[in-house]
Amino acid sequence: MDPTPERETLASRCLLALSAVLAAANVAFYFPRLVDDAFITLRYAENLVEGRGLVYNAGEWVEGYSSLSWVLVQAAGIALGLDGITATKLAALLATIALLTGVHRLTREVFELSPVWAAAATALLAANAYVISWCLYGLETPLYLALLVWFGVLVRRVDELPPSLGRALGLGLLGAALALTRPEAPLLLLAVGLGAVRLPRDRDELAAKLRRFAAPAAIVIASYGAFLLLRRALYGHFVPHTYFAKQGHGLVLSHLETLFSEGASIVEQLFWAASAAAAVAAFGTTRRLLVPAVFLANAFFVVSVELDWMPNARHFLPSWVVASAGLFALAHPRVRARSPRVSIAVAALALVTAGWLFHVDSRFSRYEFQTHGRGVEWVRPKRPAEWRSALALLRREDPPGFEHANPEHLGLIDLTFVAIEASSRPEEETWFFGRDIGMVGYFSPIGVIETVGLFTPAVIEWTGGDERAPVPDEAIRAIFEREIVSGEIYGLWADALGRNPAIVRRYSVLRGSPRHPVRFTQRTHPRPSADELEARYARVLAKMPRLFHFAELYGSPAGPSIELRARLAVERARGR
Template sequence: MDHSFRIARHLASRTHTGRHAKRIGVATVSLLALLFAWTYRGFSFDDAFITFRYAKNLAEGAGPVFNPGERVEGFSSSVWMLVSALLMTVVGKDALSLIAAIKVVGLLFGLLAVLGCWRLAEDLVPERPSLAGFLGALVLVTTGYFPIWAVGGLETPLFCAEIAWFAVFLVEERATGRAKPSFRPALLAIALAWTRPEGALLAALFCCHLLLDVARRRASWRTLGPALACACGVALLFGLRWAYYGELLPNTYYAKSSQARLSSAMSGFFYVFKWLTGLDAAVHRWSIPVSSAMGDIPYPPGAALFGAALLGAVRPGGRRSARLLTGGLALALICATVVEGGDWMPGFRFLVPAFPLLAALSAAALCGPLERLRPGVRLLVGISAALVIGAPWAALLQFRIDRAGTARGAELISSQYVRAGSWLKTHVPADSVLAIGEAGIVPYISEHRYIDLFGLNDKVVARMPGYWFYKKPTDYVLSRDPDYIVLAGDMAPDPGWAARFPPHLREQFMSHRRFLYPHGDALARSAAFRERYREIAAVGRPSSADNFVIFCRINEGPTTRTCRRPLL
């Protein structure tokens, strides 16, 4: 059994100086994380309210559904949905109060991930645990994208914390030789699978890892206990999903992956390439356009972090097997991102969960050269190197925070989203059926039944060809005959956009208006849509593209509804 890393770490931490230095380091890094979180406090995405709507229906007894009676799994994290449902019992169901509370919860999980990164770095560099832990946590916090998503309202910080501590327990268990197999890694592997789809991959790798050790007689047969527990926990997730939703995979998978596998993998590859290089123009042609909407990043945000982590994983010295194991976990997450096709949101959300592992490995790479320096110089040089690796200015320059804490370029929970939801709740009958693409805060506030034009919460649209934003479910939507259709687009006429239409349509109903997504253009070109629907309201700011144009069905018959005039 290898106890060297435990002995070295405990000897350093038991001294008064070591404990005092660690407290100061943890406090410093935590305060820095809080500062970054406050800077990005206005960073929120509409998708958070998709999960909130499922949680709200669950809390009200309708089950984890988007529309009562329709069993579709349009959320990506079962654990985060349950956390949101529990949070509603404390803060209520008000949209703005809920997003503020979930940001606080996310920040707490983010701090837990920072502590996990500190602990992991200590385990990887037992001869300098305090220095390694401090540098690893500092690199993680200063990456910029990690604190952004800590307050983004989604499950990313929870997943980061689980991965960090999963790696800690796995490394420490291997160091003890598994004389008494621990169930801690198995329990966290189950939590990973329940938190994100990529977590199931890590859980499968964990089980294979244990079985391989038993087959090679590196571990006793008792090791099969944690492997069996992990397999049962993951099987329970898939079993419950199949029993309730009738699918083995969440509907979000089909909505975001209904393109050719090669095309999806190419999008994922260039998503990772942009993180490594900061380049956008070179990959915009091949990657998902909306994932590159922020433009070129002034500083390569991932090259230094990935390069330092690679050096830390392969450098000679003690605990190399643990460092290679940590690097393997990080590489598995990056490969999963490639297979999934990347993500459309700014800030490299799908790659952030690998940051705690990469940061700990970066600390291992730094500690070797720093050994040759005097203590005071060592700390100064280490902090400077951590800032270069983390590159916080990449995120700061990319998002350009204003005085209100609003991040430029993000799909924020802005006034027009709230206004659109409130207008629909006030002026549209409660039993109406609506169609919309942005299925977050607007449906959450208005509380109507919705058809999701992006397909996250609709099984039929999800399986249509094309990537998530580029589906054109015109015939399907019109066959459902919704009472109202809500489209995102500019409020001001755009003559340049009107030129795209045939001449006989340019002066007709709605032909001048530019819509934000292809499904809006497809509906605008549909004769059936122009005959059956008319515009009744436009909610938003004239200078913004994130506005909502509301159309009402005008067909005659016993089911005709009275189209409300806009209250603007």
């Protein structure tokens, strides 16, 4: 027997309240964390606001960001007087709220489910640590996902509701913004657009739908075409420079393994199996193909590009989002009429999946696992120590145990300290050479040459965008013609530098060896004075959030580390 409307309303409200609690808890846990790449777009945004243009290094016009929309959002926050980190976090939080509300509407309107199941889909997504964490790490992820789901909602409205100029214009503008948010966004936009439309029954209906979508499509195509021309004029290419650094070498199907192996639990495997069944049910009840369309487009992108070291689950977030709503198509009244118990099974699977996804802290990709993983700890739970650390950082306090921190080993932020303290020469006239360069470039005006080729075109010329390719000696000699004062490089780049002892002798090797120098700093001219260091660290501290401390991706407390190092560096310099 179906529940009464009063009970449905109560159940829906309870599930929405649960969604808010789950989302708030995940946000509290992940809010302090930032991935290093987030600082790359922040430096672009800051340069734009300060009149230097959409560049990373002043005067070098290279499109080393992956989301123009996100750079503009960050720039708007900075222009309003916020520090870059706070602007990024507030934008991420607002976009995450938009994502959750969008999934609720997507479930109601596209999958045509009741408020109870829409609230259940919202709760399932709010519990998903993979989705919420990557929404808060500082990249464009939440904006991308929010625009994606709302695009699906507006497509349904233009398709089903009476013709409206406002709806058509809104869909076109939303699609234009979405297309600029990720390199693969046009592909996903097409998938959502086709998947959210009810399949026509005949040619007349098809013609009517084409007329409805002509204006929105024209807006998207014209806007994206103008953007491509602008990109060509500014940067000399029709594709972002990151494409040359991240392009794959054919279709690599092993990139799909994160869905069913590489730490994926039996719970997640069951979720994807049920989602496949739900996609069939959704087509039967709504004549829409949203879940398979998004999944196929998402999978094609994943197997086409070079995956980096970060947890691979992030590449499948569009599929996670749409499948979280689509799963409940198995609870559609037409399905329940044939199989009354299926809704109980769906609710049970959703509950178990939500619990599992909420308990997860982070997953390592196979690359990270080989370096840092410890067998069964491939998937790690949210531990009490991490909770205490996150809550302390939210209160802008040092996390427990930080009083025992080694000031020489504070995490990835150490590279920023090495760059700031390397030379008495003006930072703007010197260069840092390395791979993990996000925080270095944001907290210091130093020039940056990076080994991946995101915004260093010469690296692509030398290696073809393949980090496994040999590095020629001419590359090292060309790089070190600049005033390189510090750096940290790995693998074949360190080998190549080691083959040039005349260059290595100009540096103190802090990590590695003269034959394989990993971290190094110049030793041919003086270090900054105490007053110079005080001024440099004052600039860094001025960029820090005032309401919370931020941490690195895996939890190292970067905010407290900066304050500690700023004090110690000046004290040491005064004692020299």
